[in-house]
Amino acid sequence: MLSGPVLAETLGVSIANFDDNGLTIMRNGMTAHLETLEGVELQMEDAQEDVAKQLDQINNFIASGVDAIIVNAVDTDATEAMSNAASAAGIPLVYVNRQPGNMDTLPDGQAFVASNEIESGTLAAFRMCQDLRAMGKSGGATAYMLMGRLSNQAAVQRSKDFHDVIGMDMCNFITLIDEQTANWSRDEAQDMMTNWIASGEPFDAVFGNNDEMAIGAIQAMKASGIAMEDVVVGGVDATPDALVSMQAGEMDVTVFQDLAGQGAGSIDTAIKLANGESVDKTVFIPFKLVTPENVKDFM
Amino acid sequence: MAETKQGTGGLVFDQKKRTWPNELNILIALIIIIAIFEALGQLLPYMNDQSFLFDSRDRFDSIFNEARLRIIILQVSIIGIIALGVTQVIISGGIDLSSGPLVGATAMIVMSFAQTELVNGGPNPKAVFGEWAFDLPILIPIIVGLAFGALIGGINGCFIAFTRIPPFIATLGMFLICRGIAQAWTRGKPVSFPTESYAGLGSGMMPVYWFIGLAILFHFILKYTVYGKHTYAIGSNEDAARMSGINVQKHKVLVYMIASMLAAFAAIILSSKNLTAQSGMGIFYELYAIAMAVIGGVSLTGGRGSIVGTVLGAMVFGVIQSGFTYVKLDAYFQLMAMGAIIIGAVVLDKVRQERAAKRS
Numbered sequence: 001m002l003s004g005p006v007l008a009e010t011l012g013v014s015i016a017n018f019d020d021n022g023l024t025i026m027r028n029g030m031t032a033h034l035e036t037l038e039g040v041e042l043q044m045e046d047a048q049e050d051v052a053k054q055l056d057q058i059n060n061f062i063a064s065g066v067d068a069i070i071v072n073a074v075d076t077d078a079t080e081a082m083s084n085a086a087s088a089a090g091i092p093l094v095y096v097n098r099q100p101g102n103m104d105t106l107p108d109g110q111a112f113v114a115s116n117e118i119e120s121g122t123l124a125a126f127r128m129c130q131d132l133r134a135m136g137k138s139g140g141a142t143a144y145m146l147m148g149r150l151s152n153q154a155a156v157q158r159s160k161d162f163h164d165v166i167g168m169d170m171c172n173f174i175t176l177i178d179e180q181t182a183n184w185s186r187d188e189a190q191d192m193m194t195n196w197i198a199s200g201e202p203f204d205a206v207f208g209n210n211d212e213m214a215i216g217a218i219q220a221m222k223a224s225g226i227a228m229e230d231v232v233v234g235g236v237d238a239t240p241d242a243l244v245s246m247q248a249g250e251m252d253v254t255v256f257q258d259l260a261g262q263g264a265g266s267i268d269t270a271i272k273l274a275n276g277e278s279v280d281k282t283v284f285i286p287f288k289l290v291t292p293e294n295v296k297d298f299m
Numbered sequence: 300m301a302e303t304k305q306g307t308g309g310l311v312f313d314q315k316k317r318t319w320p321n322e323l324n325i326l327i328a329l330i331i332i333i334a335i336f337e338a339l340g341q342l343l344p345y346m347n348d349q350s351f352l353f354d355s356r357d358r359f360d361s362i363f364n365e366a367r368l369r370i371i372i373l374q375v376s377i378i379g380i381i382a383l384g385v386t387q388v389i390i391s392g393g394i395d396l397s398s399g400p401l402v403g404a405t406a407m408i409v410m411s412f413a414q415t416e417l418v419n420g421g422p423n424p425k426a427v428f429g430e431w432a433f434d435l436p437i438l439i440p441i442i443v444g445l446a447f448g449a450l451i452g453g454i455n456g457c458f459i460a461f462t463r464i465p466p467f468i469a470t471l472g473m474f475l476i477c478r479g480i481a482q483a484w485t486r487g488k489p490v491s492f493p494t495e496s497y498a499g500l501g502s503g504m505m506p507v508y509w510f511i512g513l514a515i516l517f518h519f520i521l522k523y524t525v526y527g528k529h530t531y532a533i534g535s536n537e538d539a540a541r542m543s544g545i546n547v548q549k550h551k552v553l554v555y556m557i558a559s560m561l562a563a564f565a566a567i568i569l570s571s572k573n574l575t576a577q578s579g580m581g582i583f584y585e586l587y588a589i590a591m592a593v594i595g596g597v598s599l600t601g602g603r604g605s606i607v608g609t610v611l612g613a614m615v616f617g618v619i620q621s622g623f624t625y626v627k628l629d630a631y632f633q634l635m636a637m638g639a640i641i642i643g644a645v646v647l648d649k650v651r652q653e654r655a656a657k658r659s
Contacts, residue, residue, distance in 0.1 A: 021487075198366035
C-alpha cells in the first residue's frame, strides 16, 4: 500500500516549568526538531511546577483530540493519573526527561525518553574522586554538596549517587562535611557556600547537583580568595555558563545531558506511537562527561 | 507644614507615650536568636566548640568571625532593598506582591543591555541583541532597569489609586504579568556574561553598601519629609488624610513607583552579583520582603513601622539562614523552622502591641 499524503499531526506538550534552564534547552530542542519535520504541530503548555495544573492540561489535550501527548512531569509520583487518562482515551503518551513513578506498569502506547539519571551524578562524582587522587589527596579529602530542590527526583538521585561514589573503596577517602539545598539556584548556592566558608572548615571539593549551583559556589570561593586550582568543583548539565567557567580553569567536571536530544527524541517517539509503530518502553539518550580536556567539543 | 506633635491626617500622636521603641524589641530578639545559635554551637557534640559569631579559630585576627558577619548581611541585602520599598507600601496601607517577579523581568531586560562582546576570547554565547548592544556604557542598563521599574510601579499605583481595586489583586495580576515578561523576553533562556563595569555593581560587598545606603536615605525620607508624613497619614486613616488636603491618589502612585524602582534596582544588583539573569530569579522574594518588614514591626494594617525595623527584620532573616547552616540543620527541616519563626515573631509582636494599647 502506498502511504497517502501525511495528515497534520498535533502533539500536546506539557512542560513542568518554563523557568527551568535545562528544560528550556529541551523545549528549544523540541521546537528546533519540529522545523525539520513536516506536518507536525506542537501545542506547548507550562505546568508551572503545579501537579494539578499539569493533569488539567493533559485532560484538555485529550478533549481537543491531539494525536499524542508529551509530558515532562512536575511530580514523578503523580504520573499514574496521567497514564490512565491518556490510556482510557487511546491517545499515546510519552514522558520525557523525568522518569514517571509508574514506569513498571506503563500501559501500552506509552514510553519514557530520557538519559539514565543514575549515570549523571555517578559520572561527575567519580571523576571528581579521580581528580582528587591525581592531586595527591587520597590520604583524606573533604567535600560539600549543594543539592537541588528536595522534592525533585534528579536532586535525590544525584545526591545519592555522590554518596554511593564516596562509599566505594577507591573513593572513601572523601568525607562529606555538609549537604544543603540551594534549590538549583546560583544565588542561593553562592550564599550557602559563603556560609560554609565562614565556618572555616577546610575543604577540597564541592559537588553541585547542577551547574548553576556549582557556578554559585565558584563565585563565592573566588570572592573569598580561595584558589580555584586547589578545589575540585563538579556539576551536571554542561550549560554554556559552566563551559565558559571550565575554560577559565574554575569548574573541573560537568556532565552533558543531551537535553535537546531528549526533546527531539520525545517527538520522534510520540510520532511513532501515533502511527501505531512499536517502541521500547525506555528510550535512552546517553550522558557525556565534560572535563577541561574535551570542553571545546561542547562549546 | 503639619505639626509633628499633632501628627498628620487629623491623628493625634503623642510622642511621650512611646518610651520603648519597637525597634529595640527586634534588636533584643536578634540578640536572643544569636545567643541560641551560639549556645547550640557549644552544646551540639559535632560542632567541635566552634563559635557562631566569634573568631574561635583565629582566622581573622579579630574578635569576630568576619566572614560570618559579612554573609549574614550579604545574603539578605538584595531582598532587603526590595523590603525597603515594600515597607513604604505597607505603611501606606497597601501591599505589593509583584516585586519578586519584577526582579526576574527586570534582570532579564537589564542584562540584555549589559552584555559584553567577548567571553574568554570567543563570541558571547548568550547574546540577546546584535552588535549594537554590546559593551554599552553602564548607565544605559541602569536607566533601562529603573525606567522599567517605574513603569510597572506606576501601572500598579494607577490601578490601585484610580480604579480602587484592592492592592492585593492589582499586584497579584502584575505578579503574573512580570513573570510572563521574564519568560517571554528570551523564551526562557538565561542571559549571561555582563561587562566588567556592570559586574562591579554587585560584586563582593557592594550589595550591602547599596542596601545600607538606600536604607539610610529612605529612613530620612520617611522620617523628615512631607512624602514620609503623608505615607504614614494615608496608612493610618485614608479618609482623614484626604480631608486634610493630601492628594491621596497621586501619593499612592508615587509610593508604588518608588517600591518598584527599588525592586528593579535590586534586580540590577542581583544579576550583577550572579553574572547572569534568569527568568526564575526572584521566586518568593516578594514574600520574604514582606516577612522582613513584618518581623521588623511594620503593621499590615498600615500606618505603623519604620525602615530601621525592616533593616533589623532583614538581619533576623540573615542570622537565621546563616545559623541553620552553622548548626548543619537538616535541609529537609529548614523551611519548617523558618515558617515557625516568622509566625512566632509576629505573634509576639501582636501580644506586645495589645499590652501597650491596654497601658495607654
